[in-house]
Amino acid sequence: MKILGISAFYHDAAAALTIDGLPVAAVQEERLSRSKNDPAFPLRAITWCLDHAALEPEDLDAVIFYERPALKFDRVLMTLLRGFPQSWRIFPQAMKNMVGEKLWVRGIISAQLGVPAKRIHFTDHHLSHAAAAFLTAPTQQAAILTADGVGEWATLTVGQARKRSGGPAEISLLREVHFPHSLGLFYSAFTAWLGFPVNEGEYKVMGLAAYGTPRFAGEVRHMLHRTRDGAFALDLGYFDHHRAADAAYSHRFVELFGPPRDRFEPIDPTTPQGRHYADVAASAQCVLEEVIVDIATALRRETGLSDLCLGGGVALNGVANARILRASSFERLFVPPAPGDAGCALGAALWADRILFGQPHRDCPDHPFWGPAVVPTDLARLAAEDGLSCERVGEAELMDRLVDAIGRGAIVGWMEGAAEFGPRALGHRSILADPGDAAMRDRINRDIKFRESFRPFAPVVPADHAETFFELPPGGARLGRFMSGVFPVRPEWRDRLRAVTHVDGTARVQMLEAAMAPRLHALLMAYGRRHGLPVLLNTSFNLAGDPIVTSAAEGYSTFRRAGLDLLVAEDLIVRRDPARQDHSLEAMA
């Protein structure tokens, strides 16, 4: 069966195509439209998926949308009614959003693709998350935990699932917590109060938390308290997400923690004000972890299963994930490379194949590389037209040159094969650098990524060497496969891994297996042989405000804008010529 999965209209729209039960293409709309977190109907992504598989829309057996728009409308309307009369300000906008567009998804898909309405299907938002986590994971039986801001009504679900290759698959969600009580929206309120963009700046809260101490944890526990049945509830007096479209926290929140941070001013965690922000971030992080670890622990007891599949935007919180692994007694944690809403496109397509249409399960390849491939000849043409040094070199020589250059402080743009599906650069669209030089971290933050100085960078290490450098709990290697866990750097290595060790001595490490990205693995091994440790700084290949690069032209553009030293696409290597960069390459009238 040929099934197209679509997620759209909230943030980070995406499309994914499965054929006979296996993913063949998946890409976020932002990677093609070049508009970060693009929520629009993913026509470019759909077009690319179909072209990649040489299909026409009429060849599709089914199109599945990742959530139920009518049920979502029910939630929006009920929330507005419950907020009467204070909700009058947001009613017009909310109604225009829902009944002016988002409710008519079936019609939109039909109008855009020309697919008959009867072939268009829907599933639950959290079931899409669950399917994305479970049906792609190499496990036959697992407990399921999904948590995000909100889907239709559910904000968090627990359940269990089973499958076997060639046999049936089954996912049953047992219980859920309903809006407005939401771990995702709880964290978003702190994100907004700290002056970061919601749905994008949550990483920054997590990074900032490491600088603080959770001295407000008591107060935060009042805001996010436990219910008698083991779930949780928000004290809604502190939040505004159920009353206002553009506000996340209330006046009471401000009375408790003080005025929100001015988003235009930098945070300096060494100042008293900066420490205050860091302490609030640490408190929110601490309480989030407590709640999610408790729920996971209870789920482990209830199901007796040793594996946990984690989905939803909250699963991007690597610190919380690592704590679940350490404290909940699950032996393995599976977080997909795209646990957020974009990943739901793939989850929904797999759910439709296995469960809606009852097709036998087939094990999915365990990698995130489902996007457009880089075309090195495009890069060769661009570089030649600009007169930059560009060479095709054999693998051994390429490794040799890169190891030498990185060791001397070069920063490398690295493009290989198909782009990653999901928010992280996992070895095909990366910026690579020396992990031992703190000045390198500052240079990349300041000159290349243009981001806050307190944000850490991630290391990448061959999976079989990870234990040497990082303190991993049992099952840690799996969590590190897609960079989903934060683990302590062993004290004896922290000095030599300064650029990738966060202030609290941890790192969000990717543990790379050779089969997943053989060339990067080979580079790491070569780097280890020359410099003593097979670890590189690995950050996504993009500039602040841009999506990760997809094509050779975007990689080349970013290479020049960021002032990277080398750009590699497959076996092609382009070298920056600093003397020529600004003068002869750029002419102005």
Next chain:
Amino acid sequence: MIRHRGRLRRHLIIVGSASGTIVDLVRGLWRSTGGRRWMIPLVVFLCSVGVILTLAAGVEALAPFIYSIF
């Protein structure tokens, strides 16, 4: 290759399929375990408003006039 349709044509297709969505919504509310049947008249009214909004979006240049007629 996805065949591109004009904006108005797309919106007419959306409006044409709206009845199915409204039926789904009403059926869901009717069967809802949470006792939601009282919402049906409001939902049907708001969906009708939505159909007009969608039509208006199809011809954005005329949108203010369509609203005025409404």
Next chain:
Amino acid sequence: MIRWRAPIDRMVWADPRRRARKLMQFAEVEAQGARDLFRAAEVTPDPHLRRRLFAHARDEVRHAALFRARGLALRRTLADPGPDRALGDGLIPGERGFDRLEVEKESMAALLAFIHLSERAAAHAFAAYGAVLGHDPETRAVIARIARDEEGHMRYSRAELARLAPDQGRRALWIARLRRLWRAYLRLALILADLISRLILTLVYFLLLAPFAWMAKRSARRQAPGWRACVDRSRDGGGGQY
């Protein structure tokens, strides 16, 4: 052109809060303009034009930094900087940069004509602002410097248009002018439509929702927070949207 709008500009730029806010908005517009231009450079097949667009984009990045630095400096002198946004985005056509430009959908001639007209509008607007900023020489210096660059951008885009589309240049410029007019009308129409729809929906809210709200609140009181059983919708065959 500059003379008739001087009183309005003087009024707009007299208030330091509004001045700071506008500078921060300009910084965002320039940053977005830079992204559009880098994108245009990525998709153009002409190496010479690519270099020009790239240089232009770098200028926009620099302008964004200049506006931002000056806006921040002004903001820091204010006891209360106020909200980030006024009514709508509060920008007039000359301040909008490339305004919803979809680079991939444009021909190179259309893109260059559009760039040329946008830069010309910006250069005129900045010249006008410079004329009323005598009381704030630092902001005036920033704006004057950027206005000079915009004139350079006007010239190169016109020259590139003549080089790449010698027969279509004038036509492309006229089409771009008409499109800018059309966009201005659409923006106005949408603002008007938005106001009317808000009014209608607000009336609906107060006239119709009260009894439903009472029912909703009554049902909410019966629901305690905590776990709920998941509803099994597997029997709807995947067709159900509810």
